[in-house]
Amino acid sequence: MHELSIAISIVEMTENEVELKGGGVVNAVHLKLGPLAGVVKDALLASYDMAAEGTTLEGSKLIIEEVPLVGYCPGCQTESVLPSIQSLTCPRCDTPISRVVKGRELEVFALEMML
Amino acid sequence: MTPKPRLVEVRQNVLKHNDIQARALRERFRQAGAFVVSVVSSPGSGKTAFLERTLELLKPHYRVAALVGDLATENDALRLARSHAPVKQIITGTVCHLDADMVTKALEGWDLNEIEFLFIENVGNLVCPSSYDLGEDLRLVLLSVTEGEDKPLKYPTIFNTADVAVVTKVDLASAVEVDLNLLEYNIQRVRPGMQTFHVSAKSGSGIDSWLQLLQQLKVRRRGNSVQTLRPNAVSSVGFS
Numbered sequence: 338m339h340e341l342s343i344a345i346s347i348v349e350m351t352e353n354e355v356e357l358k359g360g361g362v363v364n365a366v367h368l369k370l371g372p373l374a375g376v377v378k379d380a381l382l383a384s385y386d387m388a389a390e391g392t393t394l395e396g397s398k399l400i401i402e403e404v405p406l407v408g409y410c411p412g413c414q415t416e417s418v419l420p421s422i423q424s425l426t427c428p429r430c431d432t433p434i435s436r437v438v439k440g441r442e443l444e445v446f447a448l449e450m451m452l
Numbered sequence: 453m454t455p456k457p458r459l460v461e462v463r464q465n466v467l468k469h470n471d472i473q474a475r476a477l478r479e480r481f482r483q484a485g486a487f488v489v490s491v492v493s494s495p496g497s498g499k500t501a502f503l504e505r506t507l508e509l510l511k512p513h514y515r516v517a518a519l520v521g522d523l524a525t526e527n528d529a530l531r532l533a534r535s536h537a538p539v540k541q542i543i544t545g546t547v548c549h550l551d552a553d554m555v556t557k558a559l560e561g562w563d564l565n566e567i568e569f570l571f572i573e574n575v576g577n578l579v580c581p582s583s584y585d586l587g588e589d590l591r592l593v594l595l596s597v598t599e600g601e602d603k604p605l606k607y608p609t610i611f612n613t614a615d616v617a618v619v620t621k622v623d624l625a626s627a628v629e630v631d632l633n634l635l636e637y638n639i640q641r642v643r644p645g646m647q648t649f650h651v652s653a654k655s656g657s658g659i660d661s662w663l664q665l666l667q668q669l670k671v672r673r674r675g676n677s678v679q680t681l682r683p684n685a686v687s688s689v690g691f692s
Contacts, residue, residue: 339548339580346466354462364457368466375582375609422608424641433644437612443466443583451455 340380344388344399347445352393354448365398365449371440372406372422404442408434470584473552477559477587484564487670488572490550490586492610493594494603495576498620500528501653502594503571507535509663510569518571519558521550528573538562549580552587569666578607590669596621601634608642616647618662623652 351366370378378401385399406419410427416438417428425434465471481488491499503518510516517538520528529541542550542558555572564570572588574581593614595603598621604611611617617639625632632650639646647665651658 339583342547343466343583346469350464350466350468351462354464358460367459373609373612375579375613422612422642423605425612425644426641433640435644445462445464445466448460448462449457450460452458452460 338380340376341384341388343376343443344381344384347385347399348388348392348394350445351448354445355393355450358450362451363394363397363448364451365400366394366445367400367402367447367449369404369442369444369446370401371404371442373437373440374443376443378403402446404439406440407438408440409436409438411435467583467585470552473556474585474587477552477555478589480564481570481587481589482673484567485674486564486567486570487590487666487673488570488586488588489590489592489666490572490574490588491592491594492574492578492581492614493576493596493620494578494599497576497594497596497599498653499573499576499594500531502618502620502651503532503573504535505653505656505659506571506663506666507532507537509659510666511535511537514568515566516569516571517562517567518573519555520573521554521575523548523575532573538567544575548575548577549584550574550586551584555586569670578603578610582610582613589673590615590666592616592618594618594620595635597625597630597632597635598628601631601638604635604638604642611639611642611646614643614646616649616665617643619648619650621652621654622650622657623655 347366355361355363370376382399389395389397406422407416408419408425409416410432412430412432413427419425427434493499507516518532519540519542520532521542521544522528523544526541529539533539540558542554572586591614593611597619636648639648649658649662651662
């Protein structure tokens, strides 16, 4: 259970970002989360309020956008959405994928701010 | 006029701080010529026994050292120190994983130029360590034959971020009736192309092939000092 450490990182990073932008009130933090990031969405949401308490982000919301898992198949030479992290094989031809193209994201991509 | 909320683009990796620290570590290791291996597994898979064997066999030929992460106690460091290699314990308290900051701090006072192989034993945990790059050249994931063939399917993320799998306690394989083919099949499903070793730290079987790989990789990196063997620390591309 390292979601609290992750939530604290999100809060610290966002506070720095807001400072760099010259201040402002953050209503919401938008995060992209991939299935291979090793982070559980519900645990992260539960940790976020705790991490934000007592900071300038207190009362803000964490909005998580789940990114699909995309792999590259060397057989079909195409990228496909993979249905599960339990089976990294091409959904068309069953060849093991050679590269994860998307799915490791743990990234703050936008802030909803009152400027 | 009342202010309206606006969406401001940011694009920041949440683990940016750790990634920067890990990159700095990787650079320091490379410059010093230290080849760094991290080891992750569940508690009780045999990380310490595996490293005891590895250190004991490498020690006569190489300058080796180890860092050991645990929530509490220095027992593992004491075990590894029997090899007479420099060993330092990292006690994480309640933290369930090592991060690049902890490794940086633990290395204070050590001259990396004096180390050819550095081993970092992570806290026994198959979930949290997967997110943290430690600047290592190679990440091993260990699983023992007693843990069940479906372990890779239960913890796909950690298997996916590792470079090599080591199946431990193979001397117990027949007693626990493990299906090693099924285990291998499951490893390949979550991490296509991953190289697997079957070892017994107790009997020493399989340790030779693992040490051979280690020496090959070290030589290969020496000849290729700019590129990393793990171009992206969590790349899913094998190095075969």
